[in-house]
Amino acid sequence: MWKKKAKMGGKKGPLFTKEVDNIIIELMKKCGHLPKPYVKVREAIPQYTSKQIRQRWISRLDPRLCRKYLDDDEKSFIVQWVEHNQEPNGTIHWKDLINEIEHKFGNLRSENTIKNFWNQRKRRIFRDIYLNTYNNSIILL
Numbered sequence: 001m002w003k004k005k006a007k008m009g010g011k012k013g014p015l016f017t018k019e020v021d022n023i024i025i026e027l028m029k030k031c032g033h034l035p036k037p038y039v040k041v042r043e044a045i046p047q048y049t050s051k052q053i054r055q056r057w058i059s060r061l062d063p064r065l066c067r068k069y070l071d072d073d074e075k076s077f078i079v080q081w082v083e084h085n086q087e088p089n090g091t092i093h094w095k096d097l098i099n100e101i102e103h104k105f106g107n108l109r110s111e112n113t114i115k116n117f118w119n120q121r122k123r124r125i126f127r128d129i130y131l132n133t134y135n136n137s138i139i140l141l
Contacts, residue, residue: 066107
């Protein structure tokens with residue numbers, strides 16, 4: 001997000017430091033149960049938006065996040081879930097999938113972890129299709 005703004009002439013936002021991460025963690029322990037906790041945290045660190053703080057929390061800092069690799073059962077579940085729940089226009093509701101995985105496997109996964117798995121899988125499939133098509137056309141020549 002910031003890279004895009006920087007390329008378009010906007011200013012790149014401040015990077016998160018360990019100190020800022022610790023502030024977010026401590027304040028989320030105190031305010032996490034409140035409505036709009038990210039707005040409360042922003043009051044202590046105004047150089048970040050509440051959206052940036054939320055994203056940092058749900059993708060990196062939440063202590064409930066499982067950081068282990070996805071196991072085979074989780075991978076199979078993701079594939080089946082996406083095939084069954086993907087909308088006709090291609091939209092995938094990642095937050096719903098995250099909740100399902102947490103409920104079924106007891107692991108809270110970040111959206112990035114799940115999206116990275118899905119997009120790598122998709123790229124691998126397209127690459128294999130391309131290579132098979134390319135190899136078959138060479139054989140035909």
